[in-house]
Amino acid sequence: MPKSILIVEDQQVLREIMKEYLLDEGYRVLEASGGSRALALFQEHEIDLIILDIMLPELDGWSVCRRIRKKSNVPILMLTSRSDEDDTLLGFELGADDYVVKPCSPPILLARTRRLLESRHSRDSGDTLSGGAIKLHLPSRTITLDGKPCSVTHTEFEILAYLLNNKGIIISREQLITKIWGYDFDGDDRTLSSHIRNLRSKLGEYANRIVTVVRSGYKFEDQP
Template sequence: MAKTILIVEDQQVLREIMKEYLTDEGYKVLEACDGRQALELFQEHDVHLVILDVMLPEMDGWSVCRRIRKVSDVPILMLTARSDEDDTLLGFELGADDYVVKPCSPPILLARCKRLLENRPIQGLGDMLSGGGIMIHVPSRTVSINGENCNLTHTEFEILAYLMGNKGIILTREQLITKIWGYDFEGEERTLSSHIRNLRGKLGDHAKSIVTVVRSGYKFEDRP
């Protein structure tokens, strides 16, 4: 069954371009021109990915992202203007997984969507990862802390799994960015730092297992 993508963008021409590329790839596309309509469609349909513009009438993209995150961990891809770096980081803090700068290249947008929609096997990892009271079941992409479920976004999960799968090994920021986003990622280290900060916030007392190595990167350690 085709996966459903919700495009939330008030510029009709841009919506139509994105829809054409995505439907050509076999996805089902829903369209919303403002934030309130987006939330209505999200509640009415089984949505697998949200493409969300920041600046929207009725309700801005931040508010939409915040409300979706209260009820779902569906991947969210933000659309932002090139000059709005702070807006992008705020989106990450609210739970967005990735972003594309407008005006966006359709092939880049499509590649970003595929990354978030396809639960690709994480190479070299077994079915289970554990350490520091954290347990990951890789096939189902679920995380628990001392037996309690921990809801992570798509990107947060991939970062944690990659770190735990390389326990004790220092992974540079460049390695993490390449692994999670790919070589064509247009962002920078602040993007990774924002996701790490959100991830640590969700891990609570167990966040100390993710160790920052100054001027190098990060590593995962078993810490009680």
């Protein structure tokens, strides 16, 4: 079955351009011009990824992101203008996984979409990663802390999985950015810092398992 993508964008011309490119790639596309309609479609359909504009009528992108994150860890790719860096960081804090700058380049949009979808569905059945009380079940993309569920976003899961796969090894910021977002990433270090901060907050008493190595990067330690 083709992956289903929900485009939430109030500018019809831009929405139609994105839709055309995604359809050409074989994706199933649903559209919403406002936040309320987007939430309704999300409830009615099985959605694999959401492309979400920040500035929307009735209900803005932040509110849509916040409400969806209460129920799902579906990948969310936000659309933002180049001058909205603070808005982008707020989107990450609310649970967005990545962003594309408007007016967006269709090849970049497709690359980001493909990367999020492939990383979400490329895990082999039965795979588990663990670091002490932290356990990641890769097929279901779930995390438990001392056996209790811990809700994280798609990108937070990818970051933690990569660090756990390389326990005790210092991973540079550049390595993490390339692994999670690819070589075409046009953001800055604040994007990664925001995701690491959010992830540590969700890990609670185990936040210190993700160790910052000054001027080098990060590493995961079972007992820092």
